[in-house]
Amino acid sequence: MNVFPRNRYRPDNIWAAGMFHFPMEQTAAVQILCEMEKNGIMPDKEMETMIIEIFSKYSSPWRKCARMSYWMTKFANANPFPLPDPLPLDALELALLALKRMCIDVQTKISVLSTAQVEGSLDKTWVVSAQSPSQRDLVSELADTETVYVDGPFKVWLRMMNLSYFTLRANNPNPVFHRDDDNIDNDEFNDVSSIPLSTFGKEDRDQVLAPKKIIHLQDDGIILAIAATGTSSRDSLLSWIRLLQATNPKLKKLSVVFTQQGMSTDIQETLADERPPPPPLNTTTTD
Template sequence: MAHLSRIISRQVQICGRTFAGGLPKQCRNSLCIATYSRALQKGPASPTGSYRQAALLHSSSQHLAKKDTQENNDSRALVLHKQIFEDVHPEIRTKANFLKVLDNFTKRDIRRRGHVEFIYAALAKMKDFGVHKDLEVYNKIFDVFPKNVFVPTNFIQSLYNHYPRQQETGIAILEQMEYYGVMPSADTADLIISVFGFRSHPMKKFRRILYWFPKFKHINPYPLPDPLPADPVDLARLALKRMADDRKAEFKVYQREDDETESNVKTYVTSIQTVEQQKMLAEHPKDIPVYVEGSFRLWLKDKQVYYHILRSDLLEGTKDQAMKEKEWVEDELTKNDEGRRRWLDPVAFVENVPEGPVFAICITGSSCQESLNTWIKGLQEDNPALKQIPVVFKLSSASTQLAAVQ
C-alpha cells in the first residue's frame, strides 16, 4: 500500500488544494475522488499509470469547466447585445437606426470583440426593424467581421474548418438571406472573401445560392409582383384572379372601407365571377339551396387572405353528364386500356367527388355576416336568378380548420 500513498500524494499535488489535516479537497466534478476510490478497490497498481490516468481526468475536468464557462459567457453576451436593439423605441425602429447600431459597434473596438454574439443578436432583430429583406443591411452585417483574420493561409487550414464558429456565423447570415429570398450581390462576395477567403464554407454557400436562386426565380407559372401591393383591395384582386382560372373573369368591388353602409361595417367586399359561372347559376333549380362557405386561407408569399365561395351540391344531371364525358374519354383515347384510362382521367369517378359547382368567390376585410350579406346582394343584381334561390350560410374560421387538420 506504500505506492498507493504515493499516488494519493501526487494527486494532492495535482489538485493543489488540501485541508488542514492533509486530506485532498474534492474537485468540482469529483473525478479525482473517483480515481482514489477505484485505486483503493483495485489494490496495487503502477504508480506511473495511475498518475497519468488521474492527470488526464483532471485535465479533462478543467476543459469541461472552461467550456461551460465559455458557453455561459456567450449566452450572457448574446442577451446584452440583444438588449442594445431592444432599447431602441418601437416607433423609431427603422433602417437608419439599425445601421447606426451596427456603426456604433464597429467603431467601439477595432478588434471587434464579441462580434459573433452581436451578429446573432442583429439577425434576430432584423424583422423588428423591417430590414430582413434588405441586401444593404446584410452586407453591413458582413462588414462587422474583422478583415483578413479568419482567412486560411495554407492548404491544411482551408481543408479543415478554419475558425469554425466564425464560419458558422457567416453561413447563418446567408441562410437567413436565403430564407427571405434575398439574392446576394458581388459586394457580398467581396466581403466574404475579405473575411473568410475564397476556399471557405461561407463562400461555398454563397456559390450554391448564386446557382439555385436564378433557376427557381422563374419557375412559378403564376408569378407574384415583388413587393406585394399594400392596398388590401389590390391584394384581393390578385388572389381572386389566381383562383378564377379564367382571364375573362369579371372582378368587382361591392364595397370599400370608406363607403357608408346601413350596417356601419367599415370593410371592403370584392368578388369575382366568370361567364360560365353566371350561366350555371341561371340554370340552377330554384328549389335547391346554394351555400356560402368559408373562410378559407390563401397565402400570397408571406401574406394571407381569407375567401368565401358560393356553391351548391352536385346534382344528378351533372353526374350523368360527367359519366358520359368519361365514356367518351374511354372510347376515344384509352382504347379499352384500364391503366391508361385511369392515368388520363383521374376524376373519372365523379360520384365520389363531394364538392359541387362553384358560382362565385369573394374576399372581404372582416369575413363577417354583414359583409357577406353585402356580397350576396351584389351578386343578386348581376344574377337575377339568385333572388329566387335560398342561400344558406355555412361559416367557419380558417384557424379552427387549421387546428383541426393539425
C-alpha cells in the same frame, strides 16, 4: 460581413477545410446569407470576393453564397403569375391581386362593390367579387329547390401576407374528377393509351373545345363565385349575396347556407336595434 477580419479564418490545410474550420464564425456568416435570401437580396461580386478573402472557397459560407447566386437567378422569373415588389399594404389591393391569381377562367370579371349599396346592411365595407359568364350560366341552371353554400374563410398567401376569401358553392351530383384511390392498381388506371396530348406539350383538341363551365365543376362542388370582404364578417357576406342577385336573379329563389365559423367582426347583433332590418332572404347559418 465586412466586420470579419481578412485571412483569419482561411484553412491552412485539407484537414482544417474538412473539419469545419472556425465553426462559430462560419455559422454566423451563413446566418447573414440566409437573412439576405429571406429578404430577396442576392450576393453580388463584392460579397463573393469578401467571403473568399475571409473564409476561402473551402467553407460553408462560400457554398451558401454560390448556391444563392445560382438558384436565385433561376427562380427570379420562374413564377408565371408575378406579384409587384413590394406588395401593396392596402387590403383592397391585396384582394384584387389574390382573386386575379385564383380565377383561372380568363372571362372572369372582378368587381369592387360596397355594402353601403345594400339597404339595411350593418357592416359598411368593400367587397371584391369575381364571377365569370359561365358561372352565371351555372347559377341560372340550378333548380329552384337547390341549396347553395357560402364556404370559408380560406387563406390565400401573397408572399408573406395572407388574405381570407369565401366561395359560393353548389353541390355537384356528378364529380368530373372523381377517382377511386382504393382501386388504383386496376387496369383502368394503368391504361396509358388515353393520355392527353397536353401531357407531351401539345394542346388536346377535346380540352381546347371543352366548354368553359367544366373548369368550375370541382370534385367538392360547383364554384359559382368567389369573394373577399374588408371585414370577413357574416353581414358583409350577406350583403355580397344580395349584390350578386343583381346579375344572378336565380339566387333570389335559392336557399343560401352560411357554413363559416368564428367570424372576426360580426356586428349585426350590436347594431340590430339601431338600424332597420334588412329585406328577407332565404338563408341559413350552420356552425
